[in-house]
Amino acid sequence: MRQSLLERIRQLSDQIYPEIINHRRWLHQNPELSFEEVQTSEYIANELNKLKIPFKKGIAGTGIIATIEGKSTNGPVVGLRADMDALPIQENSGLEFSSKKEGVMHACGHDAHSASLLGVAKILTQIKDSWEGTALLIFQPGEEKFPGGASLILKEGALNDPKPDIIIGQHVLPEMESGNVGFKPGMYMASGDEVHITVKGKGGHAAMPHTLNDTVLAASQIVVALQQVVSRIVPATIPTVLSFGHIEGKGATNIIPETVYLAGTLRTMNEEWREKIKTKIREIAKHTASAYGCECTIDIKDGYPMVFNNELVTQKALEMASVYLGQDQVEVMDTRMTAEDFGYYSQEFPCTFYRFGVKQKHDITGALHTPQFNLNEESLKTASGLMAFIAIGFLNTQS
Structure with missing residues (x-):
């Protein structure tokens, strides 16, 4: 059954790829700074409504938490997180869909994260017959600005009912080949x-x-x-x-x-x-x-706080990634001294926070937090399909 489910997710990922690109480009053109993600939140809410996925708005100000239930709710609760905010940077990428807002740019890939999670939402909805439990889609504001949207979500008790058994997050990495992913059990980010x-x-x-x-x-x-x-x-x-x-x-x-x-x-x-x-x-x-x-x-x-990747959760996610992508496309990464507010989740729940490569094939991929940052959009097919596959791996499935 795992193989058939694997192929189902791959096929769905291919089918919805144009939609994910459209999501990412709209978000890229309409960036909003931390805790100001009003239009972004409305866009995500509209897309969730199209999929008939229930959600709560106004989490930590502009955040959204959506709930997808499988064929029964007897299984675990798995949180899937994407951040939504942009940076105060004037874009100089030369893209046709560059930022329309002066001095504001998605220079850290959060547009890709949110677009990918919308893709995950559609995949999980269309294969609800294959898994049990509950998936929580966490569209989080304010990752780039202290005190961090993650801390506010936890402070508000927005993840208390239902309470996740684990939380999974992913982030772009310009230095990594597109189509590859990387994991690091234990200490990961400072x-x-x-x-x-x-x-x-x-x-x-x-x-x-x-x-x-x-x-x-x-x-x-x-x-x-x-x-x-x-x-x-x-x-x-x-x-x-x-x-x-x-x-x-x-x-x-x-x-x-x-x-x-x-x-x-x-x-x-x-x-x-x-x-x-x-x-x-x-x-x-x-x-x-x-x-x-x-x-x-x-x-x-x-x-x-530091990002700590639960060893058991991360190892299982790595194994799932190896099944979905092939072992040659899964890397074990070094620690990073950069910080991420995903650390708040990792202090409260078993978590894994991994990277997906977005390196361009021919053009220069600008570094994170620079005006030239861009990504290989083919990577979004990997991001959506893999996250859906990993999520189901932690849910009580027939696979």
Whole structure:
């Protein structure tokens, strides 16, 4: 039965491919920033109505959660997530269906994610006779902007009834060949926190440093000293990055300013050590500033938690992908120090978050979050069909 179901999904994926392309292009032309996805939400709602799929609107503001039940509801509940928001980037891709909105662009593939999930919705609806349980389609707003739509969905209790047994998410990857997918069990993506440090002291004439507190020197030493957090405090087995990309001291060649401002990012793969690192940052920064006669305030803004892929769920999804695509098209990926608000789901539910390749065959595929980003639309056939197949693999099916 698995083979016949496999072929059914492949055939459906081929049949609805033009629809998925139309969805993606409409969404691409009409991007909306985080938590402003009003038109996007209306478009998705209209498509769900055409499929006669019940849904709830207004989740975390503009989100939608749709429910598809199989031939019975005795089976598991499987959540399938797609994000909907775009980025504040002026598009320069040269596409005929480029963004119509000045300074707003789908430069991270969320248009492809939502279009693919609409494709999954149609596939699952047309083969309801082949599976039991409930599929939750989570069209999520605000992935790109803190506090993240995932956190708000969980805070609102939108996934409490029914409560997913697992949640599956996918994301484009421009570096990967179109038609391929990649999985990483366990630690996959890092948490992402912002570190803001303000150093204050007595400024003055740079030619007379003995009469002042050198805030620039103190701030510089803080940056150097904090590198020990990664190299000497955090276990080497836990991937961690602490980088400062902004230093601002409004002095001059002959003026030491009274205030110097530092801003950086903290990334790690362990939630327990994430909190310990923040304590060490505060201690080291304050003591270092004090050693130079300065004071400092530290403000660490909590970002997204790490994405942890449940080993059992991810291994099964990988095996399903190997059946659907063939083993040669399934890759095991490395960890990534970038962050994703899917991490909120992975802290609450068994999850897997995988990548699907969108690399162009001939043209240059721009990197994520750039004005030139584009994708090979043939990859959307893989994205819809595979996600539907994996979902059914976790539902109580006849396959």
